[in-house]
Amino acid sequence: MSSLTQPKTGDPIPWTQLLKSGYRIFVGSHAAVPNELMADLIANSRGLNDIEVTQVFTLSDNIWAERKYAELFTVNALYIGGTSIRNAVAEGRADYTPTFLSEVPKLFSDNVLPLDAALIMVSPPDELGYCSLGVSVDVVSSAVKNATKVIAQINPSMPRTNGHSFIHRDQIHAWMTADAPIPESPPPEMDQAVEQIGQYVSVLVENGSTLQIGMGKVHDAVLRYLGNHKDLGVHSEMISDGVARLMKSGVINNRKKTFHRGKTITSYCMGSKMLYDFVDGNPHVELYPAEHVSSPVNIARNEKMVAINSAIEVDLTGQVVSDSIGRLLYSGIGGQVDFIRGAALSKGGKPIIALPSTAQDKNGKLISRIVASLTPGSGVVTSRAHVHYVVTEYGIASLRGKSVRERTLEMIRIAHPEFRRELLEKVREFYWVPEYQAQAPTSIAELGPVEQKEYVFDDITYTLRPLRPADERLLQEFFYTHNKETLLMRYNHHVTQMSREKSCSLVSVDQRRDLALCFTDRDGAREVIQGVGRYYFSEADNSCEVAFVIKESRRGKGIASTLLKEMESIARKRGIAKMFACVRRDNKPMLSIFENNGFTYRPGDTMDELYLELALSGEKD
Numbered sequence: 094m095s096s097l098t099q100p101k102t103g104d105p106i107p108w109t110q111l112l113k114s115g116y117r118i119f120v121g122s123h124a125a126v127p128n129e130l131m132a133d134l135i136a137n138s139r140g141l142n143d144i145e146v147t148q149v150f151t152l153s154d155n156i157w158a159e160r161k162y163a164e165l166f167t168v169n170a171l172y173i174g175g176t177s178i179r180n181a182v183a184e185g186r187a188d189y190t191p192t193f194l195s196e197v198p199k200l201f202s203d204n205v206l207p208l209d210a211a212l213i214m215v216s217p218p219d220e221l222g223y224c225s226l227g228v229s230v231d232v233v234s235s236a237v238k239n240a241t242k243v244i245a246q247i248n249p250s251m252p253r254t255n256g257h258s259f260i261h262r263d264q265i266h267a268w269m270t271a272d273a274p275i276p277e278s279p280p281p282e283m284d285q286a287v288e289q290i291g292q293y294v295s296v297l298v299e300n301g302s303t304l305q306i307g308m309g310k311v312h313d314a315v316l317r318y319l320g321n322h323k324d325l326g327v328h329s330e331m332i333s334d335g336v337a338r339l340m341k342s343g344v345i346n347n348r349k350k351t352f353h354r355g356k357t358i359t360s361y362c363m364g365s366k367m368l369y370d371f372v373d374g375n376p377h378v379e380l381y382p383a384e385h386v387s388s389p390v391n392i393a394r395n396e397k398m399v400a401i402n403s404a405i406e407v408d409l410t411g412q413v414v415s416d417s418i419g420r421l422l423y424s425g426i427g428g429q430v431d432f433i434r435g436a437a438l439s440k441g442g443k444p445i446i447a448l449p450s451t452a453q454d455k456n457g458k459l460i461s462r463i464v465a466s467l468t469p470g471s472g473v474v475t476s477r478a479h480v481h482y483v484v485t486e487y488g489i490a491s492l493r494g495k496s497v498r499e500r501t502l503e504m505i506r507i508a509h510p511e512f513r514r515e516l517l518e519k520v521r522e523f524y525w526v527p528e529y530q531a532q533a534p535t536s537i538a539e540l541g542p543v544e545q546k547e548y549v550f551d552d553i554t555y556t557l558r559p560l561r562p563a564d565e566r567l568l569q570e571f572f573y574t575h576n577k578e579t580l581l582m583r584y585n586h587h588v589t590q591m592s593r594e595k596s597c598s599l600v601s602v603d604q605r606r607d608l609a610l611c612f613t614d615r616d617g618a619r620e621v622i623q624g625v626g627r628y629y630f631s632e633a634d635n636s637c638e639v640a641f642v643i644k645e646s647r648r649g650k651g652i653a654s655t656l657l658k659e660m661e662s663i664a665r666k667r668g669i670a671k672m673f674a675c676v677r678r679d680n681k682p683m684l685s686i687f688e689n690n691g692f693t694y695r696p697g698d699t700m701d702e703l704y705l706e707l708a709l710s711g712e713k714d
Contacts, residue, residue, distance in 0.1 A: 108133075108137045111210060111266065114143055115143050116144050117207065118144055119147050119240060120147075120151065120157075121233050122151055122232060122361065123149070123231065123331070124228045124363045125213070125227055125229030126214065127212050127214040128273065128276070130214065130246035131156075133269060135162065143164070143165075144166050145169055147206055149171045149172040149194070149425070150172045152363060158178050160181075169187070169188045170182060171232075172426075173189055173422055173425055189422045191426050193431055194231070194330060194427050194428040195388055195389070195428065196384075207239075209240065211237050212245075213245050214227065216247070216253045217248075224265070226254070226260060228275060230257060230360050230361065230383075231360040231361045234258075234383075237264065242266045242267070244267045246269055248271060250274055252370070254374075255376055255379050255380070256379030256380040257382060258380045275369050277366060279365075280365070281309060283310060283314060286449045286486040290311055290484055291311070291313075291315045291316075291317055291318045293488065293543055294314075294447050295322070296543050297489065298399055301326075302349075303328050303350050303351075303396075303399065304399050305328060305398070305399070305401060305402075305428075306333070306336065307329075309403055311403050312335075312403070320339070323344065324349045325349075326345065327345055327347065329358070329432075330428040332368070332378070333368065334364040337368050337371040337372075350395055351396045356379050358379055358386060359386065360387065361380070383428075389431050389432075389434040391435070392432055392435025392436065393435045393436075393442070395442075396440045398443075400436035402415070402429045402445070404446050404462075404474075405462070406448075406463070407464070408467050409464070409520055411483065411504070413474055413475035414468070414472060418471075419468040420469070421470075426474050430474060430475055432444075433475050437479065445480075445482045445484060446484070447485075448483075448485060449462065449485060449486060450485040450507065451509045463504055463512070464516075466519075484507070485508070487510070488506060488543075491503060492504075498525055498527075499565070502526065502530070503561070504516075505517055505520075505533060514533045530562065532601040532603055534601075535605050537559050539666045540559065540659075548651075548652075551650050555612045557610060557612055558611060560602060560610065560611050562600050562601045563600075565600050567621070568599055569591050569596045570622070571623075571625065571644070573591065606630050607630050610627065623647045624644065624647065624652045626639070626640070626653075627639075627660075628640070634671075635669055636669065636670055637672055638672075639657070639672050658690065669709055672707045673706045674692070676705060677702060684705075688705075690707070692707045
């Protein structure tokens with residue numbers, strides 16, 4: 094039994110016996126914040142001063158952080174959340190202690206932040222005397238274990254969740270019963286940019302993946318676009334309404350997980366009453382402490398682990414700012430680094446940062462969130478070496494294994510078009526890209542919203558996508574796989590070198606005017622170009638000249654015909670009047686492809702060539 098006589102239900106909590114001035118207390122987190130318990134403490138705080146309130150994010154008004162309670166409380170936020178906390182930190186009335194979510198429990202257990210009391214919210218005890226920590230186990234579990242006293246708000250509305258979520262009533266020194274709705278997090282409003290980000294991220298999620306999803310509208314958008322996926326799992330520091338909906342539909346079934354198979358694993362839940370009802374007694378959802386769920390080692394035990402997190406800004410090398418806007422401390426580190434690192438260590442894992450490409454400053458001016466240099470005072474939460482993918486509404490930047498030059502070009506490609514030229518000019522000053530890199534990345538709207546398609550030839554999955562400025566090295570590698578005959582047929586003379594500058598010119602295309610597509614597949618985690626098709630637009634007669642080349646080992650499978658059909662489709666949508674090509678007479682396979690796709694031919698300018706032409710409508714579809 095506890096050392097203090099527990100008050101009967103309805104009796105006042107003897108705060109002056111439990112707490113002293115100068116104590117450090119922990120307040121329950123996220124949707125399990127004991128608001129009524131804190132209100133009772135404030136109402137009965139006579140004689141108490143300078144109590145430090147240590148907390149992570151709380152779904153609350155955080156009235157204890159208001160200026161009028163400055164003599165009673167000082168807040169030490171391990172994660173900044175809510176207007177009251179943010180204002181108190183900005184005004185110097187509260188502190189922010191940056192820390193990984195997985196390491197918060199050790200701050201308590203190692204007495205770095207010793208706790209005199211933990212104020213928590215729990216469900217009523219069962220017949221064996223066990224209460225559930227309900228919708229928030231995360232760091233509450235450690236606070237309960239390490240605090241000198243535990244004071245609870247017993248809430249009949251608190252769901253009883255499974256996992257490591259239980260505390261016996263003998264561990265509680267004092268309590269009050271207060272029935273109150275669990276705080277809800279309203280669904281965020283979506284916009285077109287966020288919807289597009291969700292669609293892009295869903296492309297990166299393979300069937301059978303295990304997901305970590307954070308909070309906010311980007312993450313909600315991702316969940317909306319996973320409805321057609323199969324056999325997904327969840328290992329995440331939090332779950333929201335979207336996870337519950339996907340579990341109900343069978344998309345999330347956890348069958349392919351390699352750690353905690355069959356279970357959705359999380360440390361807290363935050364959403365609507367629907368979510369709280371869903372997790373109540375649900376044997377398929379288990380809550381565990383943050384040190385277990387957010388451990389990078391445990392995260393990596395799930396194969397195909399996909400970690401999806403957001404950011405305030407990202408620089409062109411991949412440095413991620415998540416907890417501050419310049420010198421303004423805004424949120425916290427949370428579980429981002431833990432999950433990004435865990436996903437990177439996972440077999441087939443994908444660490445992803447997703448964010449809108451722009452924001453508005455305090456004057457309403459549009460600013461880029463993809464920046465050449467971080468805003469002065471900004472803190473790097475996730476390093477440039479951690480992130481594999483960055484996603485905006487303009488595409489997916491693949492950074493893994495890329496040089497600073499390559500990732501700079503990838504990042505500019507997913508920036509808002511209004512800022513791409515400016516970003517390119519800035520990084521040329523730093524010599525991150527060479528002086529001959531003059532064309533800013535452009536997009537192919539006609540290829541569809543995600544600018545890529547998948548095809549299967551001979552049981553091999555290929556991706557059709559635009560050639561990009563960061564493909565300079567990939568195109569060089571592709572060139573040097575060609576034999577002499579291929580080079581002769583393609584270039585009409587024996588080319589022996591593809592210089593970096595020449596390769597740059599071939600991948601740096603204004604895709605709004607000309608066109609450059611490629612087919613790629615995977616050699617392990619490495620992307621390999623297997624075919625390239627392009628056309629060059631002539632404004633004089635509204636025509637385009639077509640050319641393509643396929644790796645020798647991949648010919649005869651339909652890649653060339655597919656490339657030609659895709660280019661024809663885009664040309665028609667752009668209202669181009671005709672397509673033409675000049676092909677050597679002895680290049681029988683290529684002549685056959687053009688003829689089979691409706692091109693007619695006549696003698697070319699030389700005896701060695703044929704001129705092939707396909708009339709298009711000349712009008713946009």
